[in-house]
Amino acid sequence: MSADHDAISNSDSTSTDAPAATDPAATDPAPASSGPDREFDVVVFGATGFVGELTAKYLADHGPTDARIALAGRSEGKLSDxxxxxxxxxxxWPLIIADASSPASLDALVARTRVVCTxxxxxxxxxxxxxxxxASAGTDYVDLTGEVPFVHYSINKAHETAEATGxxxxxxxxFDSVPSDLGAWTLYRAISDDGAGELTDTTLIVRAMRGGISGGTIDSMRVIADEAKDSQKRRLMLNPQALSGSPAETPRAKVSSEPSDIAIVGAKSVDPSLSGTLAPFFMAAHNTRIVRRSNALLHNAYGKDFHYAETMNVGSIPGISxxxxxxxxxxxxxxxxxMSFGPVRKLLDRVLPKPGDGPSEKARENGFFVTETYTTTTTGKRYRSRIKAKGDPGYKATAVMLAESALGLALDRDRLPDHHGVLTPAVAxxxxxxxxxxxxxxEIEAGPLG
Known part of the structure; x- marks a missing residue:
């Protein structure tokens, strides 16, 4: 959920001759045009923020030398630095002045690139x-959101337009939610290749992790806490299928229809090879809904009885765990x-990371994560996928995942699945x-157990 907001202003900082903002509900979408005629392959919007700069650094160090990349934000001086x-x-690399509060500047930005990476x-x-x-410009888009209400907004406001424009x-x-989404995806691929049936109860375990929580994540938590004060929005966030529907058609699912996001789980109930007790994973409330959206967009390809949960390893000794x-x-x-209680939140705000803050380079390099996703198929076979990476999950590893997602959309278009609209990493x-x-x-692998 890492995010920066160094591309924001309370005033419009763009020139008056920028194209006017487009209302997708009021106009016919333009045909898809994010092809070779675009000036750039990828524009990093928010490049002056902490995670934005890490993403740009990864592209500079590891991106193809012929990739056409630009940096965008509201301060030319900071972009130059x-x-x-x-x-x-x-x-x-060109610099583009754009402001999150200026729709005209954003229209001008997306018209120039195949992919906007924000x-x-x-x-x-x-x-x-x-x-x-x-969506209106037919421009591909990647972000780091861990905010269910924002993805829900995007589905309602942009999905049909993006389908039409390509x-x-x-x-x-x-880190939210590529390991989750690809963990289920690679299981599905392995099980399908083996002809072993469909996925049923499926659980991700954060097996090991070292890293800090970002200021952007904390700021997103503040926004979510404020949203949850509204009863209608709170019901949306509690709905386990909140992101599984089409625009204006959110499925009415009971909380009990899917595993709890805050349950304490016996490890053996996930797979007989495991022991101890598993704790709730604090980002399960977002990640699980992304994975369920993947299954919905793929017309329940994972399985008609596919159910998904996320947990965290806290040791294998029964009593202690x-x-x-x-x-x-x-x-x-x-x-x-x-975070929802004003006086206590003010105290927390004094000690929690601020937006734009982040750990030292040494801490980022020393970080890592390992996730394992377990399932039992309709034929009774047990499978596991595993994803392991070096680097702080919320910073270094996240920058890699975001940058490679953007490069995949920009440069591997002939290999991409034929899906358009508001998608997930696995589906797109x-x-x-x-x-x-x-x-x-x-390290990404998936295969049978036992």
Whole structure:
């Protein structure tokens, strides 16, 4: 959920001759045009923020030398400073002045590129105009949102337009929710290849992780806490199928229809090879809905009885892991409650990371994550997928996942699945993203157990 908001202003900083903002509900969508005629392959919007600069740095160090990349934000001076820090390969990258509060500047930006890669969040506050602009222009889009209400907004406002223009609007392309989405996707691919039936109860376990929580993530949590005060929005966020429907057709699903996002789970119930107790994973409430949307967009290809949950490993010793899992569950609930309570939140704001803050380079390099996703198929066979990567999950590894998602959309168009609209990483990119991340050093595997 990492996000920056260094591309925001309370005033319109663009020239008056920029194209007017487009209302997709009021006009006929233009034909898809994000092909070779576009000036750029990828524009990084929010490049002056912490995660935005990390993403630009990855593109400068590891992107193809012939990739056409530009940096965008509202401050030319800050963009110039970032470009200078990126090294000689980025020395000639153009700078684009654009402002999240100026729809005209966003229309002008998306018209110039195949893909817009945005780290400007919280997306509920700063992302709505950009996602509509990209969909209207037929421009592919990637972000880092971990905000269910924002993705829901995007589905309602941009999905049909993006389908018509050929745009791929791809949310949650960082640690939220690529390991989750590709963990289920690679299971599906392996099981399908083996003819082993369909997925049933499926659970991701964050097996190991080292990394910090970003200021952008904290800021998004603040926005979500505020949204949850509204009873209608709270019902949306509690709906396990909140993102599985079409525009204006959110499925009415009971909370009990899917595994709980805050349950403490016996590891053996996930797979007989495991032991101990599993704790809730604090981003399950977003990631699970992205994975369920993938299955819905693929017409329940994972399985008619596919159910998905996320948990976190806290050790394998039964008594100790049960106690630890309980403490994690209580702590997670207390933290989210505190974010909703004004006086306590003011105290937390003094010590929590601020937007644009981030860990040192050493801490980012020393980070890592390992996720494992388990399922049992309709034929009774057990399968597991595993994703492992070096680098702080919310910073270095997220920058890799976001950048490779953008490059996949821009440069591997002939290999992409034929899906358009508001999509997920697995549906939009599938094996293209798996291959790119493996080349980038990720370990991604899936196969039978036992």
């Amino acid at each position: 970032v470009r200078r820090r990126l090294g000689p390969r980025a020395a000639d 780290t400007v969040g919280p997306y509920l506050k700063y992302g709505e105009a950009l996602v509509v602009a990209a 745009a791929r609007i791809v949310h949650s392309c960082g 049960t106690l630890t899992a309980g403490l994690v569950g209580v702590g997670t609930g207390a933290f989210l409650g505190a 990119l599938g094996d293209v993203l798996v291959d790119r991340l493996r080349t980038a050093g990720f």
